[in-house]
Amino acid sequence: MSRRDTAALLALAVGERDHIQGPADAPVTLVEYGDYECPHCGRAYPIIKELRKRMGRRLRFVYRNFPLRESHPHAQHAAEAAEAAGAQGKFWEMHDRLFERQFALDDEYLVEYAGDLGLDIARFREELATGVYEPRVREDFRSGVLSGVNGTPTFFVNGVRHDDAWELEPLAAALERAVATPESPPGTAPDPA
Amino acid sequence: MSANIRSPEGPLGAGVPAPDFRLHRSPDQAVSLRDFRGRPVILAFYPADWSPVCGDQMALYNEVLPEFQRYGAELLGVSVDGVWCHAAFARDRKLHFPLLADFEPKGAVARRYGVYREGDGFTERALFVIDGDGVIRWSNVSPLGVNPGADGILRALEALARDRMPA
Numbered sequence: 515m516s517r518r519d520t521a522a523l524l525a526l527a528v529g530e531r532d533h534i535q536g537p538a539d540a541p542v543t544l545v546e547y548g549d550y551e552c553p554h555c556g557r558a559y560p561i562i563k564e565l566r567k568r569m570g571r572r573l574r575f576v577y578r579n580f581p582l583r584e585s586h587p588h589a590q591h592a593a594e595a596a597e598a599a600g601a602q603g604k605f606w607e608m609h610d611r612l613f614e615r616q617f618a619l620d621d622e623y624l625v626e627y628a629g630d631l632g633l634d635i636a637r638f639r640e641e642l643a644t645g646v647y648e649p650r651v652r653e654d655f656r657s658g659v660l661s662g663v664n665g666t667p668t669f670f671v672n673g674v675r676h677d678d679a680w681e682l683e684p685l686a687a688a689l690e691r692a693v694a695t696p697e698s699p700p701g702t703a704p705d706p707a
Numbered sequence: 708m709s710a711n712i713r714s715p716e717g718p719l720g721a722g723v724p725a726p727d728f729r730l731h732r733s734p735d736q737a738v739s740l741r742d743f744r745g746r747p748v749i750l751a752f753y754p755a756d757w758s759p760v761c762g763d764q765m766a767l768y769n770e771v772l773p774e775f776q777r778y779g780a781e782l783l784g785v786s787v788d789g790v791w792c793h794a795a796f797a798r799d800r801k802l803h804f805p806l807l808a809d810f811e812p813k814g815a816v817a818r819r820y821g822v823y824r825e826g827d828g829f830t831e832r833a834l835f836v837i838d839g840d841g842v843i844r845w846s847n848v849s850p851l852g853v854n855p856g857a858d859g860i861l862r863a864l865e866a867l868a869r870d871r872m873p874a
Binding site: 522525582583584585652655656659660661662663664665 | 769770771773854856857
């Protein structure tokens with residue numbers, strides 16, 4: 515007994531504000547609410563990579579922040595670091611780096627990664643110190659709560675919460691099912707903005 | 708799990724005045740619902756400390772607490788566990804909100820809210836959002852093994868805040 519009677523729906527449609535990999539007109543959109551310090555999200559990370567490889571241009575992937583600050587003391591800053599890197603055009607590079615180096619997420623490491631990625635370190639450090647992306651991360655978190663995210667990682671396939679296992683094969687099967695079911699539920703239309 | 712013997716009247720719903728109560732939150736401290744007049748209260752009844760889903764639910768609320776606080780809302784967890792059990796559970800999970808012991812007479816408050824499970828001896832997994840005047844504005848009972856999440860609570864608090872805005 516782990517699922518609801520009715521599936522939870524994505525409360526905030528995918529749009530301009532999101533970090534997106536894959537084509538806008540892909541038949542399937544996979545949204546992940548994740549936490550860079552969460553070991554389960556770390557385990558999901560290569561699974562998503564593999565799914566993107568398998569599905570190619572049929573898949574659009576969106577990552578949103580859901581830092582569990584009480585359990586993971588580095589999660590909030592790591593999320594803000596990815597946003598700060600995103601402001602310099604390197605969101606996905608930082609996202610990948612953080613999941614690959616989950617065991618080293620202290621601020622000094624975050625700055626080191628920014629350096630490795632060739633970012634403007636002074637700006638990165640300043641933005642992290644002053645919490646420039648704190649409101650944005652909170653907005654992600656809040657949209658997750660409103661969508662029925664109860665833990666991490668939580669996935670939405672075309673706007674519907676994926677309550678089955680998120681191991682490679684069950685998730686791949688869910689995505690293929692979504693490809694075969696062209697009717698999109700509400701809440702998945704790209705933001706016209 | 709025994710047969711699903713619910714309270715005959717069912718859970719109290721929106722529009723009903725929330726029954727007042729006085730329960731211990733620690734061995735030497737008790738709180739009353741009326742202590743919180745003037746701001747919203749979230750009452751989260753859950754079956755038991757330590758059981759896995761409750762843990763997830765309470766851990767989630769601990770994370771979402773800053774969002775609740777933006778509405779000035781107070782979150783109170785309630786179960787039939789005693790104060791020492793609550794203290795150990797709260798310490799273990801680093802919870803930042805009070806857990807109230809509906810312990811003696813057992814489940815008396817849960818009964819008044821219509822969410823005591825007679826056959827089981829513990830409460831439903833039930834949520835109540837109560838406004839600043841002490842009136843229930845939203846309630847929800849979930850299947851025991853299901854984490855109800857926090858979306859319903861946030862939406863209820865949002866509706867409350869909207870209603871309080873001058874036209």
